[in-house]
Amino acid sequence: MSVLTPTMTSPEAAGARRALLERLHDWVVTVDHKRLGIMYVVAGFGFLVIAGAEATMMRVQLAWPGLHVVSPETFNRLFTMHGTTMVFLFGIPVVFGFGNYLVPLMIGARDLAFPRLNAFGFWAFLFGGLLLHFSVIGGDGLYGAGSAPAVGWFAYAPLTGRAFTPGNATDYWNLSILVTGIGTIATAVNLVTTTLTMRGPGMTLGRLPIFVWVMLTVSAMTLVILPPLSAAQIMLLLDRYLGAHFFDTQAGGSAVMWQHFFWFFGHPEVYVLMLPGFGFVSEIIPVFSRKVIFGYATIVAATVSIGAVSLSVWAHHMFAVGMGAPLNSFFALSTMLIAVPTGIKIFNWLATMYGGSLRFETPMLFCCAFLFQFLCAGLTGVMLGVAPFNWQLTDTYFVVAHFHFVLVGSLLFTIFAAIYYWFPKVTGRMLSERLGRWHFWLLVIGFNMTFITMHGQGVLGMPRRIYTYQADRGWEIWNLVTTLGVPLQIVAVLLFVVNVIVSLRSGQRAGDDPWDAWTLEWATTSPPPPYNFETVPVTTSRRPLWDLKHPDDPDGPHE
Amino acid sequence: MSASSVSSAVGGTGGGAALAPPRTQWKGRIGILGLIVAEISLFAVFVVAYLFYIGKSVNGPYPAEVLELPVVGTVCLLSSSLSVALGAGALKRGHVGLSGIWLLATVALGATFLAGTAKEWYRLIYSHGLTIGTNLFGTTFYPLVGLHASHVIIGLFMLGLCSVLAWAGALRSVHGERVEIVSWYWHFVDAVWVVVFTVVYVIGR
Numbered sequence: 207m208s209v210l211t212p213t214m215t216s217p218e219a220a221g222a223r224r225a226l227l228e229r230l231h232d233w234v235v236t237v238d239h240k241r242l243g244i245m246y247v248v249a250g251f252g253f254l255v256i257a258g259a260e261a262t263m264m265r266v267q268l269a270w271p272g273l274h275v276v277s278p279e280t281f282n283r284l285f286t287m288h289g290t291t292m293v294f295l296f297g298i299p300v301v302f303g304f305g306n307y308l309v310p311l312m313i314g315a316r317d318l319a320f321p322r323l324n325a326f327g328f329w330a331f332l333f334g335g336l337l338l339h340f341s342v343i344g345g346d347g348l349y350g351a352g353s354a355p356a357v358g359w360f361a362y363a364p365l366t367g368r369a370f371t372p373g374n375a376t377d378y379w380n381l382s383i384l385v386t387g388i389g390t391i392a393t394a395v396n397l398v399t400t401t402l403t404m405r406g407p408g409m410t411l412g413r414l415p416i417f418v419w420v421m422l423t424v425s426a427m428t429l430v431i432l433p434p435l436s437a438a439q440i441m442l443l444l445d446r447y448l449g450a451h452f453f454d455t456q457a458g459g460s461a462v463m464w465q466h467f468f469w470f471f472g473h474p475e476v477y478v479l480m481l482p483g484f485g486f487v488s489e490i491i492p493v494f495s496r497k498v499i500f501g502y503a504t505i506v507a508a509t510v511s512i513g514a515v516s517l518s519v520w521a522h523h524m525f526a527v528g529m530g531a532p533l534n535s536f537f538a539l540s541t542m543l544i545a546v547p548t549g550i551k552i553f554n555w556l557a558t559m560y561g562g563s564l565r566f567e568t569p570m571l572f573c574c575a576f577l578f579q580f581l582c583a584g585l586t587g588v589m590l591g592v593a594p595f596n597w598q599l600t601d602t603y604f605v606v607a608h609f610h611f612v613l614v615g616s617l618l619f620t621i622f623a624a625i626y627y628w629f630p631k632v633t634g635r636m637l638s639e640r641l642g643r644w645h646f647w648l649l650v651i652g653f654n655m656t657f658i659t660m661h662g663q664g665v666l667g668m669p670r671r672i673y674t675y676q677a678d679r680g681w682e683i684w685n686l687v688t689t690l691g692v693p694l695q696i697v698a699v700l701l702f703v704v705n706v707i708v709s710l711r712s713g714q715r716a717g718d719d720p721w722d723a724w725t726l727e728w729a730t731t732s733p734p735p736p737y738n739f740e741t742v743p744v745t746t747s748r749r750p751l752w753d754l755k756h757p758d759d760p761d762g763p764h765e
Numbered sequence: 766m767s768a769s770s771v772s773s774a775v776g777g778t779g780g781g782a783a784l785a786p787p788r789t790q791w792k793g794r795i796g797i798l799g800l801i802v803a804e805i806s807l808f809a810v811f812v813v814a815y816l817f818y819i820g821k822s823v824n825g826p827y828p829a830e831v832l833e834l835p836v837v838g839t840v841c842l843l844s845s846s847l848s849v850a851l852g853a854g855a856l857k858r859g860h861v862g863l864s865g866i867w868l869l870a871t872v873a874l875g876a877t878f879l880a881g882t883a884k885e886w887y888r889l890i891y892s893h894g895l896t897i898g899t900n901l902f903g904t905t906f907y908p909l910v911g912l913h914a915s916h917v918i919i920g921l922f923m924l925g926l927c928s929v930l931a932w933a934g935a936l937r938s939v940h941g942e943r944v945e946i947v948s949w950y951w952h953f954v955d956a957v958w959v960v961v962f963t964v965v966y967v968i969g970r
Contacts, residue, residue, distance in 0.1 A: 319792040395799035403792040429803045437810035444908060449898030452814060458823045458901050467810060 237321035238736055239306050242328045244632065246303025247625075249332055250296045256339070257291035258699065260284045262692055265656075269689035271677040281673040282356035283375075287338075289359030290379060293475065294386050295335040297613065300621055301482040302327075302393050305421040307632065309397060311727035311734060312415045314406020314742045314750075319399040323392050330389025334382040341378030355379035358671070360468055361442070363453030363461040368446055377446060384439045387432050394428035397421055406726070408745035415725045415748075416499065419506050420485030423513040424478045430517065431478070435471035438464060462527055469520035477516040480612060481509060483620035484551055487573050490627050491555050493723045494570035495562030498761070501554045502748060508547035508554075515544045525593045526600040534593045541591030548584055552577065568642035569721075572623035575650050579615030583608060586661070601671075604664025610657045622649070622702070629709070630716030634732040637713060641705040645698050652694025659687045724749035790942075797946045801953045804916075808957055811912055812964055815905040819969050822900035828970050831893045838881030839962055842917075845874035846955045849924065853948040856931070857941035864944070865931030868924055871951070875921045882914050906965065913961050916954045923947045 233241060264284050267275045276284065306324065310317055318324050342354045355375045357365050366376050401414070401422045414422075442464070444450040451457035453464045492499045499505065521529060521537040529537075555577060564570065586608040590596050599605065622645075629637050663684045668675065675681055719728040727734070729743050729751050746753050747761035819828075852867030886907075889895045897907045927944050930936040936944070 319789075320796060391803050395796055395803070398799050399792050399795045402795050403788040405788070426802075429799055430806050433803045433807035434810045437807050441814065441908065444897065444904075450904040450908070451898070451901055452904055457904075458818075458821045459904070460817070463814065463817065 237317075237325045239310050239318045239321065239324060240632075240734060240736075240738075242324055243303045243305075243307025245328055246299045246306060246331070249335070250300035250303060253291050253295035253299075253335060255699075257288050257296060258696070260288040260291070262696065264288065265689040265692045267673065268675075268685050270686060271675050271679075271682055273674060276673075278673040279356065282358075282671075283354040285671055286355050286358050286379070290338065290355070290383065291335075292613065293359060293479070294383055295331075295338070297479040297617065298386070298390055299331050301424070301479055302390065302397075304482060304486075304621075304624060304628075305397055305425070306393070308628070308727060309400060309418055309421050310404065311730070311738055312418050312725050313401065313404065313409050314726050314739060314745065315400060315404035316738050316742075318396045319404055320396050324396050327389040327393035327396065330392070331386045334384075334386030334389065337385065338378060338382035341375055341382075344374070344378070360472065361464075362468075363442075363464040364455055366442055366446070366464075367454060377443070380439050380442055380446075384436055384443075387436045387439075390428060391432050391436075394425040394432070397425040398429070401425075406739075406742040406745060408750075410745075413745055413748045413750075416488035416502070416505055416509070417482070417485035420481045420488075420509055423509050424481050427474055427478055427513050427516065431471045431474040434467055438467035438471075441467075462524075465524050465527065466521065469523045470517075473520040473523060474513075474516040476609070476612065477512055479617055481512065483576070483617045484509070486620045486624040486627070487555060487576060488551075489725065490569050490573050490623055491558050493627075493721050494565045494567065494573070495559045496565075497558055497562040498749065499554065500557035500560075501550075505551055505554050508550045511547045512544060515540060515547070519544055522591055522593075522596070525596040538591055538593045542588060545584060545588050545591075552581060552584075567626075568637070568639060568646060569623045569627040571643070571646045572619045572626065575646070576616055576619045576623065579611055579619065579653075583611035583616055586611065599664055601669055602664040603660045603668045603670060606670055607657050607660035607664055610660070615653055615657060619649075619653075622646075627721065628727075629706075630720045631727055631732045631734070633710060633713075634716055635709050635713030636716050636720060637709045638705050641701055641708070645701045645705060648694050648698035648701065652691045652696075652698055655691030655694065656688050657691075659684045659691075663688070719751070724752045726750050729754065793942055793946050794949070797949050801949070804953065804957075808909075808912065808960070811905070811909045812960060815909050815964055815969065818901040818905045822902045824900050826893045826895050826899070826902070828902055828906075828965075831889060831895060832966060832970050833885070834966055835881050835885060835962075838878040839958065841874040841881075842878040842955055842958050845871045845878075846952050848874060849948045849951045852927075853941065853945045856936065856938055856944050859938040861931055861934070861936055861938070864936070865928050868928035868931060868944075872921055872924050872928060875917055875924070875951075879914060879917055879921070882910065909961060910965065913954070913957055916957070920947075920951050920954050924951065 233245065236242065261284075263276060264281065267273055267281060306318070309315075338355075353375060355361075355371075355378055357371055357376055357379065361376070361379060364370060366380075401418055405414075441450070441452040445452050445454060445459075451459040453459050453461055455461055488499055488505060519537060519540045521533060522541045525534055525537070555573075566574075586604070590599065590605065590608055626637055626642055629635070663681050666680055666684070668679070668681050668684075675685075716732050718731055720732075721728070726739075726743060726745070730739050743750055743754060747765055749761045753760040753762070848867050849871040852864045852871060855861075855867060856864035895903045895906075897903050924947060927936065927947060
């Protein structure tokens with residue numbers, strides 16, 4: 207081949223190919239936080255498409271009673287892969303990808319504290335994601351049973367025991383999440399260290415952008431909550447391969463212990479995902495309201511308290527296990543307690559908008575929808591925190607509706623807001639406002655069609671994870687509307703993809719600071735140079751770029 | 766010295782802005798502390814599992830019948846915290862040879878501890894027939910003690926590397942911070958042993 211190449215292709219084509227290879231090579235060996243951040247988000251969206259396709263197949267199967275679009279076994283694999291992918295391969299990487307890209311820029315640093323560790327974290331995540339999806343073809347194992355894992359994203363014992371899930375499918379789930387977890391821990395160490403030690407001149411902790419406070423909080427939380435999941439997964443591995451009895455009830459082990467370990471990770475994990483969403487909103491709403499954030503200190507305090515309290519709410523996933531009244535009461539109360547700092551934030555955002563000159567561009571539209579949808583998510587969350595109410599609705603579609611209002615209606619919406627907001631910085635081009643509006647409205651309508659109705663099925667008693675149902679339960683019309691919302695969301699996401707591709711090629715040039723914003727990432731060029739800042743700007747208040755633009759009226763005296 | 770002079774120079778040009786001193790010299794220490802927090806969390810789950818399963822084995826051998834206090838190993842491991850601190854301190858003051866001696870002593874003490882663990886496991890497996898699959902005691906004992914032992918092995922590897930570099934003359938006092946970071950990890954491994962010892966050999970017996 208190498209001998210033939212010079213004679214077969216023109217020098218220009220060979221040069222172009224070499225340039226492409228070199229560019230690819232640059233991306234593979236990069237340790238630049240911006241490139242790694244972009245790769246995190248792009249890979250995350252790749253997994254979003256896969257997990258979305260899985261969700262679509264489930265919704266088609268459930269659209270009408272008695273359908274047999276997929277087999278029951280396939281259905282189990284679909285919800286397992288959908289949940290696992292969305293949490294570990296979409297939510298975490300996208301959130302940490304944004305942290306990767308934005309934290310150094312926002313604090314006036316040239317990179318993260320440990321750039322090579324950062325690259326390791328990304329590649330560990332990507333390897334874990336590919337390993338999980340390799341199970342689809344490689345999971346058959348010695349017993350010939352199973353392909354993709356089918357134990358749910360929570361992988362409850364004793365279902366994960368060798369007796370119930372022979373083959374290797376469960377081990378793919380176990381090992382791939384263990385690997386991505388190690389990558390996430392590495393990135394969390396990196397972000398904590400960066401925030402504490404790499405801040406530019408004048409960037410005191412009291413002047414950090416809220417998003418950086420949020421990433422500091424969730425990284426610190428990650429250090430505490432992810433290793434327990436890894437530990438539990440090591441135990442599961444020992445159970446499955448060396449005949450240990452951690453979760454083996456026959457030998458006196460405890461299946462409930464897995465639930466405790468898993469949810470000690472699993473619930474704070476929801477906040478690890480959602481707090482960065484709050485961070486996006488706290489950056490975007492002030493800029494599009496032309497006001498400083500209302501109650502900076504309160505939001506920071508609320509963020510840190512959510513992080514702290516979230517470590518003591520995990521067993522509200524386990525009210526139906528039979529923990530007894532004292533534990534149920536404790537976890538019900540702590541769950542309601544965590545609603546307080548969360549509610550405070552909603553009032554902060556509303557107060558920021560109050561009296562501002564609002565600009566309803568696409569990022570702001572997504573933030574507004576977030577406010578409504580997150581309020582619903584929070585209210586159903588408090589309802590489910592009431593133990594007796596939870597007993598009634600546990601494992602029904604009401605729960606599914608609740609956490610999709612959190613993870614789609616709130617997290618995904620804030621991620622889209624963030625992409626519309628920071629895309630100009632990352633690429634130098636604006637996303638199309640017109641396509642953005644179509645994307646927004648289709649997603650709002652589609653999302654609410656799908657997930658508001660799910661509350662209805664849930665209250666009518668439809669259990670989660672069933673593959674089909676009988677016609678006489680009164681669930682048909684609810685399920686049909688739920689499924690009909692899906693195409694709207696698919697079109698919305700397709701429009702978003704089109705918007706990204708078109709805007710990358712021919713979008714309007716953004717300039718350094720298209721939104722007239724105030725944080726340091728807008729002080730450098732779009733896209734930023736590899737070293738971020740020629741001279742790191744001196745921070746004199748919480749809105750350093752405002753101070754640079756308005757030296758006659760700096761923020762400092764007003765803080 | 767140079768760091769503080771840079772910070773005062775920057776402070777002079779800042780025009781009254783409240784400038785923080787550069788903190789980048791702390792990043793290695795903050796990084797290892799972050800790792801240690803994560804490791805504490807990892808060990809905590811194995812400790813909780815051990816405590817939860819004490820007395821729940823449905824068949825023997827039970828801890829009281831087979832476990833002996835690892836006195837020699839414990840003394841060695843705990844005193845190695847002192848030797849590693851002396852080694853890191855000597856390097857900072859520029860005594861590379863002395864530092865190498867202390868680091869080597871640390872490796873020797875850690876290796877003695879590990880040999881004790883190996884002997885204990887050999888005895889448990891071949892004399893008492895206790896494996897990870899025998900009962901809940903074995904299920905929780907080997908992973909907890911083994912997780913700690915694996916950390917000892919990693920520490921020995923890093924300390925061994927440091928002492929070899931010291932003997933080869935490649936280690937200089939500018940590397941003091943890096944050796945100090947390794948020593949922090951080693952102190953952590955020691956502290957975990959205090960917990961494991963208490964849980965396994967005192968409470969669990």
